[in-house]
Amino acid sequence: MKLRSIALAGLLGGGLLMTSGCGSDDVVDAINDLVKPNVVYVVNGFSSDITAHADTDASTLQPNDMKPFALTGDGNTDVYYEVGANSSEHSSLPYGNAHLYVATPTCNAVNGLGKITDVSTGTGIVELVNATDSELTANATNTVTVHVTNNGVTKHYDLSLQVGEKVAACSKATSTVKIEDLGIVQGSIVMVTINNTASDPYTVEDNVPTTVDVDIVYLGGENAVAVPLVKWDDLI
Numbered sequence: 356m357k358l359r360s361i362a363l364a365g366l367l368g369g370g371l372l373m374t375s376g377c378g379s380d381d382v383v384d385a386i387n388d389l390v391k392p393n394v395v396y397v398v399n400g401f402s403s404d405i406t407a408h409a410d411t412d413a414s415t416l417q418p419n420d421m422k423p424f425a426l427t428g429d430g431n432t433d434v435y436y437e438v439g440a441n442s443s444e445h446s447s448l449p450y451g452n453a454h455l456y457v458a459t460p461t462c463n464a465v466n467g468l469g470k471i472t473d474v475s476t477g478t479g480i481v482e483l484v485n486a487t488d489s490e491l492t493a494n495a496t497n498t499v500t501v502h503v504t505n506n507g508v509t510k511h512y513d514l515s516l517q518v519g520e521k522v523a524a525c526s527k528a529t530s531t532v533k534i535e536d537l538g539i540v541q542g543s544i545v546m547v548t549i550n551n552t553a554s555d556p557y558t559v560e561d562n563v564p565t566t567v568d569v570d571i572v573y574l575g576g577e578n579a580v581a582v583p584l585v586k587w588d589d590l591i
Contacts, residue, residue, distance in 0.1 A: 393432055393450045395424045396582050400459035400486050400574050406437045407458065416458075421580050426450075436468070443468035453584040455570050461488035462525035471525055475568045475584035479534040482568065483514060484527040487575045491522040499571050499579065503537050504544040504556075512537055514571055527570075535565040547571065547581050 397407040399416040406415050409424035409432050416422050426432050431447040436458045444465055448454045455473040462471040471486050483499055485491045499514040514530045522528045539545060543559045568584040 393426045393448075394453045394584075394586060395426070395432055395434055395448055396453070396455050396584065397422050397424060397434070397436070398455070398457045398486075398572055398574075398580050398582065399436075400457050400572075401438060403438065405458050407434075407456075408436060409434050419574060419578055419580060421582055438468060441466065441468060443470065446470060446472065448472070448474075453568075453586045455484070455572070455582055455584060457484070457486045457572055457574075459486050459525075462486055473527060473570055473584070475586060477566050477586075478568070479565045480568050481514060481530045481532050481534060481537075482527050482570050483522060483530060484570050484572045485522045485524060486572050488524045489575070490524055491573060499573070500548040501532075501537060501571075501581070502546040502548065503539055505538060505540065505542070509544075510538060530571075533565075534567055534569055545581075547579055 395409050397409070397416065398421045399405050399407070399418055402418050404415055404417055406413055407422060407424070410426050412424050412426065414422050414424075424432075424434075431449055432454075433445055434448055434454075434456050435443045435445045437443070443458065446456065448456070453475040455471075457471045459469045459471060460467050461469055463469045471484065473482070473484060481501075483491075501512045501514060503510055503512065512532050514532055539559055541559060544556050545559060546556050564585075570582045570584060572580045572582060574580065
């Protein structure tokens with residue numbers, strides 16, 4: 356099965372609002388009003404479709420898909436999902452940051468409906484999130500690699516931890532690689548490889564701030580999703 360590599364910049368929508376005569380605070384306020392600054396990136400770790408909910412917004416996600424939800428207001432965001440007629444427990448995610456929410460049948464599960472969450476640190480770290488109930492051991496056959504092509508030249512960045520290091524089930528580990536090390540710029544072609552299976556290539560359409568965290572979410576087998584935890588004000 357091919358991996359699904361999520362756009363590192365194209366998920367952000369319409370881009371910046373450029374208004375002459377306005378200060379930076381004015382632009383921030385305008386963008387907050389228009390593009391809804393509380394962002395929740397929901398990943399479907401099930402083998403079947405789910406319906407994800409964030410406050411009053413809802414969307415159907417196929418297996419391994421990701422959907423960003425952006426909400427207005429200054430309170431917490433109520434996030435949960437449904438599989439068939441069954442509904443997961445609700446999570447309240449604080450306003451004003453970018454969150455990862457992985458729907459999973461194994462991690463922190465109640466009646467087979469679980470989740471694993473993360474939040475942006477704003478420091479540009481790249482983390483490996485193990486969203487399965489099996490320990491993941493870093494070795495020559497368990498590798499997570501990001502491939503970045505600029506001007507026809509491809510560089511490979513191995514996100515595996517030191518050989519032999521283990522990432523516990525339903526947990527995460529920070530890579531020594533940071534997003535600024537990846538050389539991702541406007542026009543970069545990005546792919547992710549788990550073991551020997553590569554994702555579809557993605558062409559980055561905007562520059563990505565070096566403060567953006569990236570979560571490589573391991574979903575089991577050779578399935579993974581790359582999720583940039585971009586806040587709307589990262590574009591300012």
